[in-house]
Amino acid sequence: MNQIMIGKFIAFKRKQKNLTQEQLAQILNISNKTVSKWETGKSMPDYTLVKPLCEALNISVSELIDGQTSNESVKINEDQLIELMRKTQQLENQRVLLYGVIFVTMGTSMQALAYSTDKSYLFGCMLFVSIVELILGLGTIIRYLLK
Known part of the structure; x- marks a missing residue:
């Protein structure tokens, strides 16, 4: 897992959904500083926030982990x-x-x-x-x- 790549992907998907860091933070019930740390690659989302984050950004968990949109239909549990x-x-x-x-x-x-x-x-x-x-x-x- 590349934290910086994942962070850039989170930022890209957030902007694509026209959300600010503050708005995404409110959806996930966290601080906007936490979102900023993810997007700069300083930290990773807590495992308890992975599914809600993916739902908010309309991505799969595997796409989040890869740090890019997947065009393949890979079946990952x-x-x-x-x-x-x-x-x-x-x-x-x-x-x-x-x-x-x-x-x-x-x-x-x-x-x-x-x-x-x-x-x-x-x-x-x-x-x-x-x-x-x-x-x-x-x-x-x-x-x-x-x-």
């Missing part, structure tokens, strides 16, 4: 495609959680290592780095949990 997108998004979220856990683990290890030094300049640096890692890790985990 759209429910399976959406399920694949859901699982991909879920894995992406789990990756974020894993980063948080790694940062917390590194911070804890660095703190233990700092206390095993001779309490010099190195101790201060290691303690500072461990605190930063713990804050980053906890922030990442909290952001994951609030999603």
Whole structure:
């Protein structure tokens, strides 16, 4: 999937239907900034919005994923495609959680290592780095949990 190509396709189809980003956002009950992020290729639609987006733009899910209108009558099970997108998004979220856990683990290890030094300049640096890692890790985990 090419996010930029998909974004350009969404913008093209939206303009073809004479819709503004704001109007499309209202149809989908999201913000116009979200539509803008899709169209610039900065993010992809959430799997829960794929079918409503396709209905609003009068395209198929496979056309959305391809980023172009399909002239072929290819039979793709759209429910399976959406399920694949859901699982991909879920894995992406789990990756974020894993980063948080790694940062917390590194911070804890660095703190233990700092206390095993001779309490010099190195101790201060290691303690500072461990605190930063713990804050980053906890922030990442909290952001994951609030999603």
